[in-house]
Amino acid sequence: MTGPMIERELVIVGGGPAGMAAALAAHGQGVRDILLIERDQFLGGILNQCVHTGFGLTYFKEVLTGPEYADRFVTKINSTPAIETSLRTFAVALSRTKVLTVIKPGRLQNIAARALIMATGCREKTREMIHIPGTRPAGIFPAGLAQKLINVEGLLPGNEVVIVGSGDIGLIMARRFTLEGAKVRAVIEIESASRGLVRNLTQCVYDFDIPVYFNHMISRIHGKDRVEKVEVVKVDGQRRPIPGSKFELSCDTLLVSVGLIPENELIEMAGVRLDEKTNSPVSEAPNTTAIPGLFVCGNAYKVYDVADSVTADSQLCGRLAAEYLLKIQGDSFRPLSPLEKPCKRR
Amino acid sequence: MQKTITCIECPAGCTLAVDYEGCIVQRVSGEKCPKGAEYAKNEIQNPQRILTTAVLCDGLEVKMLAVRTDKPIPKQKLFEAMEAVRTIRVNAPVKAGETIVKDLLGLGADLVATRTAARQEKQI
Numbered sequence: 497m498t499g500p501m502i503e504r505e506l507v508i509v510g511g512g513p514a515g516m517a518a519a520l521a522a523h524g525q526g527v528r529d530i531l532l533i534e535r536d537q538f539l540g541g542i543l544n545q546c547v548h549t550g551f552g553l554t555y556f557k558e559v560l561t562g563p564e565y566a567d568r569f570v571t572k573i574n575s576t577p578a579i580e581t582s583l584r585t586f587a588v589a590l591s592r593t594k595v596l597t598v599i600k601p602g603r604l605q606n607i608a609a610r611a612l613i614m615a616t617g618c619r620e621k622t623r624e625m626i627h628i629p630g631t632r633p634a635g636i637f638p639a640g641l642a643q644k645l646i647n648v649e650g651l652l653p654g655n656e657v658v659i660v661g662s663g664d665i666g667l668i669m670a671r672r673f674t675l676e677g678a679k680v681r682a683v684i685e686i687e688s689a690s691r692g693l694v695r696n697l698t699q700c701v702y703d704f705d706i707p708v709y710f711n712h713m714i715s716r717i718h719g720k721d722r723v724e725k726v727e728v729v730k731v732d733g734q735r736r737p738i739p740g741s742k743f744e745l746s747c748d749t750l751l752v753s754v755g756l757i758p759e760n761e762l763i764e765m766a767g768v769r770l771d772e773k774t775n776s777p778v779s780e781a782p783n784t785t786a787i788p789g790l791f792v793c794g795n796a797y798k799v800y801d802v803a804d805s806v807t808a809d810s811q812l813c814g815r816l817a818a819e820y821l822l823k824i825q826g827d828s829f830r831p832l833s834p835l836e837k838p839c840k841r842r
Numbered sequence: 843m844q845k846t847i848t849c850i851e852c853p854a855g856c857t858l859a860v861d862y863e864g865c866i867v868q869r870v871s872g873e874k875c876p877k878g879a880e881y882a883k884n885e886i887q888n889p890q891r892i893l894t895t896a897v898l899c900d901g902l903e904v905k906m907l908a909v910r911t912d913k914p915i916p917k918q919k920l921f922e923a924m925e926a927v928r929t930i931r932v933n934a935p936v937k938a939g940e941t942i943v944k945d946l947l948g949l950g951a952d953l954v955a956t957r958t959a960a961r962q963e964k965q966i
């Protein structure tokens with residue numbers, strides 16, 4: 497790809513809690529040229545849509561909502577001149593030599609980074625990944641997308657909801673839909689216990705008398721244009737449907753909350769091998785990759801339960817990057833020509 | 843009478859066994875920290891929850907502003923509080939922590955913004 501090339505000491509991709517903590521930690525270790533890149537118009541990442549409480553208990557010893565937790569870091573970032581924030585900037589390609597290609601409104605730019613931290617978070621597993629038979633009508637949402645629609649866009653995606661999977665985001669959304677006046681018919685979980693925290697099961701589901709079916713799965717989705725109903729069946733210890741246990745639930749919306757996967761396509765493009773199961777980088781030490789000076793932290797490194805752990809992990813990563821920069825200080829910095837092409841995707 | 847409840851004060855989510863008579867808690871067990879007993883007492887006497895939601899904005903850089911009550915409110919007032927919140931429009935810039943509604947429904951808790959929102963810039 498062609499375009500102007502700029503050189504930076506430390507580039508961080510992703511302005512969620514991971515990217516912000518890494519930037520501040522690297523700054524704390526003396527790095528004075530830091531570029532923080534975020535595709536959204538705000539810093540904060542997923543925290544901006546997590547309006548519920550449950551953040552910060554470990555790190556700040558306070559009960560905070562997602563936006564409040566983010567705000568503490570945004571304030572620090574904005575008052576640290578050595579950290580430059582570039583919003584509405586989408587990283588689209590990465591080479592083995594740490595040349596990052598980004599798109600900003602109306603322009604393309606190549607950035608040669610001496611050290612690079614990827615803090616790109618994770619994405620949700622979708623219906624396609626859990627193989628539910630049936631039609632493909634509208635009304636099937638990953639739970640986190642529904643969270644964004646309600647809390648950020650102000651749209652209620654449905655009125656009668658069934659939730660598949662008892663991950664925390666699904667549980668949180670059971671309460672959110674209920675408070676917004678929708679009817680949550682059930683949470684369906686194939687395992688015999690909740691995947692999410694019991695406190696979320698208590699305060700988001702049991703508080704509102706929403707039935708939870710453990711050892712159950714959705715066996716079919718019905719509906720032509722929009723979801724109309726789902727078939728639910730009880731399963732045995734080997735996840736085999738138990739004959740005669742089938743029942744139906746009418747609904748116009750199905751939320752899928754079956755887990756997250758680290759977002760690591762850019763480092764894969766640069767040639768880093770990803771673990772096939774977890775999508776985390778294969779590496780010898782935490783937060784590192786096979787490419788010297790290329791680091792990964794936060795949910796992109798591995799899926800964490802709470803943001804506080806993301807912060808702790810990313811602070812370590814920020815320090816690692818600072819140590820690396822100190823080590824190569826004397827080396828001459830000659831990034832490859834901008835014509836150097838990023839590796840092809842597999 | 844005895845009842846088993848889950849403490850929701852932290853992610854540990856302790857299972858608490860509560861002995862109580864009417865509204866009076868006599869004994870709590872199963873808690874890993876002192877907050878558990880306090881939670882059990884409130885849960886038997888007057889269950890309370892912090893309300894977190896988002897309100898519609900007009901002319902600000904966000905469409906929805908994330909808000910919370912600064913203190914827990916009675917659980918059975920959550921839906922009434924949501925009704926009240928639905929009528930609110932925020933059209934002046936706010937800072938995180940600023941009060942949006944004082945003493946929501948006379949429950950003794952304020953509704954506060956949990957994020958900062960500036961005026962909408964003209965899109966180029």
Ligand SMILES: Cc1cc2nc3c(=O)[nH]c(=O)nc-3n(C[C@H](O)[C@H](O)[C@H](O)COP(=O)(O)OP(=O)(O)OC[C@H]3O[C@@H](n4cnc5c(N)ncnc54)[C@H](O)[C@@H]3O)c2cc1C
Nearest residue numbers: 510512513514535541542586587616617640794795802803
């Ligand atoms: C839908 C959802 C809901 C969650 N709810 C909770 C919860 O309730 N409580 C909890 O403790 N944890 C929750 N989590 C876990 C939460 O993700 C972590 O606690 C924490 O937010 C992860 O931080 P992060 O910075 O690693 O990732 P994120 O917060 O996801 O931040 C990643 C950032 O990178 C940016 N980015 C990604 N790719 C690019 C690119 N190519 N170019 C530029 N920018 C890019 C994204 O826009 C985003 O801002 C949730 C996760 C998800 C996905």
Ligand code: SF4
Nearest residue numbers: 849852855856875878
């Ligand atoms: S009793 Fe203490 S440790 Fe247990 S869930 Fe409650 S606050 Fe957490």
